[in-house]
Amino acid sequence: MPILISTPQELNNVRNNLLSDYELTNDIDMSGFGNFTPIGNSTSKFKGIFNGKGFKIKNLTINISSQNVGLFGYLENATISNVAIENANVTSNMQNYVGILAGYTLGTTTISNCYTTGGTVNGQYGVGGLVGYFGGTIENCFSNAIVTGKGRVGGLVGNVINPTSYIKKSYSTGLVTVTPDPNLFNGGLIGSNDYLANVTDSYWDINTSGQTISAGGTGLTTSEMKTQSSYVNWDFVNVWGMNNDYPYLQVFGVPTAPPKIETITVNSYSNNFFGNLGKTIKSTINTNSLLHAIQSDSKRHIATIRNIDTYLLSINSNAIQSHRSVRSSTETVATFMNPISASVERKTKTFKNLMSFVSPISGGVDVLYPLDIRMYKAIVNVIENNSSAYTMDNMSTTNYIVNPSFSEVIE
Structure with missing residues (x-):
């Protein structure tokens, strides 16, 4: 039986057993928790199963002076699915391998049906809106986080590390900024990757990202990104949905559109x-x-x-x-x-x-x-x-x- 997680403290306690099976039972707001320490590191890796069940982790804050920074610092042969992280602020104080969901992954790690949105991530090398330094498989994921770093910086993934790493049916729309050298391995979807053929049916927005290049994937305009026919081989029956905007994952429900404010002038005579x-x-x-x-x-x-x-x-x-x-x-x-x-x-x-x-x-x-x-x-x-x-x-x-x-x- 999986261990159920319903509070910020229970989420924090995952680090106490890195081999177990976990499930969220509701949305978790981390705004009152303070500075969160990543789950897992290079010596104690998370190797378990974490299923978000379509729930969201909101307002996560991580500010730490070390490598491998994210909700999960280090994943090995782990399975992460159905997790959404909204409005996170993740920074490693200019250290390496930083992502909102995970800083560093390797082995047979699989990440599916996950997204990060409305947040920011800052690091040095290997920085991504979803994962910083990636080995494994990513499928049916997206990010619109703002990503900033010195090199190997991407809207979804910072750096792909081996020929058995695959990115499928995923996209990114967030702004990507590389300083001080804007040409040091940066991309709208992926910052650095020697295995371009392993990125399939994946896209990034060339308008909102500020990037016309990527180490894998296809760049589209905002209008094309909001058109269902642009997404080749995507499952819009069981996995994805469209609502006059970017694709959304059905497991999280139809996203709520922001309210519109209108002014109506009435004249009387x-x-x-x-x-x-x-x-x-x-x-x-x-x-x-x-x-x-x-x-x-x-x-x-x-x-x-x-x-x-x-x-x-x-x-x-x-x-x-x-x-x-x-x-x-x-x-x-x-x-x-x-x-x-x-x-x-x-x-x-x-x-x-x-x-x-x-x-x-x-x-x-x-x-x-x-x-x-x-x-x-x-x-x-x-x-x-x-x-x-x-x-x-x-x-x-x-x-x-x-x-x-x-x-x-x-x-």
Whole structure:
């Protein structure tokens, strides 16, 4: 039975038995663990089986002044599968054989269905995004880590060491930087390798890596790397998947795309008010309304002051007066609901009340008089003349009116 690993400390304890069989049971976040010491070294190599089971090791930090640096420092005849390492920061303080998954491997070691992403790796010679110094077989793996070193530096593998080393169906996309000499065995996929024929159906991104050369593999543009037909002999039924991006390993599920941030601008507009005013003598008319377009036509031949209040829904009123009145007097007619209909007769020096008509105002409020809630008002036009005259106001539908409209005419 494999030994199950679910915590950072249990992962650290793997070094206590380098021949056993291990399995991850969940994702492990190493951000609170501190500086991690590689598992295995040149005298005590890891020779067991480690199966990540499609889980991820996140935020691993390794900063050590020695050779053979990675999650596993030294692998011999080991089997590593289904392991993902995300956002790792691995450095050997300019020592040799550095990789995020493994620093040094040899013998019949096999690494399959593994990846490293979102991390950085720094070393001197033999530096790779997945493995630094490699002997064995790598199949169905990828890396997009940023890789920096002095020589034999590659996006996936730094240095391939013997004719029995094979790299199959793998790729890399990370930036590869070689300093101070940019021509000292560097490559987009592999930095140094005398056995080019042993690298099959593998690729690197020439745009994102900054490298047009590699000791094995085929260089593709970013667009080609995100096209499934570019990957010859790859199994996109059982092993790999495409999601409008680089290939992903199905054992880890479909990767989640980063959220997109968009800004949406909304403009709002108020309808215009339209009015038409005709007058023959001095007068002042004020029109205020919060309704949609109001059209009005007002004509006057004598001066008076009128106040008209309306409050929704139908009340009909009719006012007729036949007594003598003083021209300066003021008559006020108040109605409480639309529409309002009124007629006025005028004889000789008799002062008559106005005739007004207000088009219906649509509303959803039933009100009884007296009304002590928010008042609703509408504009009316005033005509006073023995000749026939009419005023028509057309109001658009409204659901809610707060401010009263007011019309005033002064002789």
